Amino acid sequence: DAGVIQSPRHEVTEMGQEVTLRCKPISGHNSLFWYRQTMMRGLELLIYFNNNVPIDDSGMPEDRFSAKMPNASFSTLKIQPSEPRDSAVYFCASSLAGLAGADTQYFGPGTRLTVL
Amino acid sequence: QKEVEQNSGPLSVPEGAIASLNCTYSDRVSQSFFWYRQYSGKSPELIMSIYSNGDKEDGRFTAQLNKASQYVSLLIRDSQPSDSATYLCAPPLRGAGNMLTFGGGTRLMVKP
Numbered sequence: 545d546a547g548v549i550q551s552p553r554h555e556v557t558e559m560g561q562e563v564t565l566r567c568k569p570i571s572g573h574n575s576l577f578w579y580r581q582t583m584m585r586g587l588e589l590l591i592y593f594n595n596n597v598p599i600d601d602s603g604m605p606e607d608r609f610s611a612k613m614p615n616a617s618f619s620t621l622k623i624q625p626s627e628p629r630d631s632a633v634y635f636c637a638s639s640l641a642g643l644a645g646a647d648t649q650y651f652g653p654g655t656r657l658t659v660l
Numbered sequence: 661q662k663e664v665e666q667n668s669g670p671l672s673v674p675e676g677a678i679a680s681l682n683c684t685y686s687d688r689v690s691q692s693f694f695w696y697r698q699y700s701g702k703s704p705e706l707i708m709s710i711y712s713n714g715d716k717e718d719g720r721f722t723a724q725l726n727k728a729s730q731y732v733s734l735l736i737r738d739s740q741p742s743d744s745a746t747y748l749c750a751p752p753l754r755g756a757g758n759m760l761t762f763g764g765g766t767r768l769m770v771k772p
């Protein structure tokens with residue numbers, strides 16, 4: 545399997561622009577997670593989907609952030625408008641576990657976002 | 661109090677020594693714990709999971725869990741320079757289920 549695929553790997557944009565990050569989970573996995581990692585705040589869970597349905601988005605920092613999962617093989621995280629404080633590495637992860645269980649999460653390579 | 665506490669390090673050990681990484685958590689109902697390793701510039705990868713009190717061994721790695729003390733540790737025997745990385749402790753968010761909350765990580769440096 546190719547693992548979790550994320551694109552782009554690097555994104556540099558200017559403040560106020562819209563940014564869309566993409567993720568393809570491992571085939572057959574039913575859980576998908578978006579994380580953000582910074583030196584100051586560490587690795588934070590932004591949103592969790594199970595069977596394409598958003599289960600918990602309490603980690604989404606504000607209304608500028610939105611995430612969708614239109615099908616089992618694709619998810620997007622959108623930031624509109626972007627701000628310099630959004631600069632971070634954004635990881636997508638997927639797992640095979642259901643709502644009640646905890647299982648290995650497989651992380652994608654991440655998207656390094658820089659907002660100027 | 662943070663949900664998951666780890667010493668940020670760096671923890672420096674000589675090659676061949678035992679590295680001991682510690683983690684305390686605040687949620688008493690946590691039932692499973694995961695240790696992830698993250699090399700610089702890379703994504704986290706799972707190295708150990710533990711679900712019950714006591715020790716679990718996997719090669720050079722041993723995870724130890726003490727639910728009463730809300731403490732979990734990771735021992736790395738015969739440390740190698742290739743073990744130099746940040747180790748993240750991850751109990752489930754709010755005690756159960758599929759969502760994890762990650763500690764800030766402990767940076768380990770193994771010196772040849």
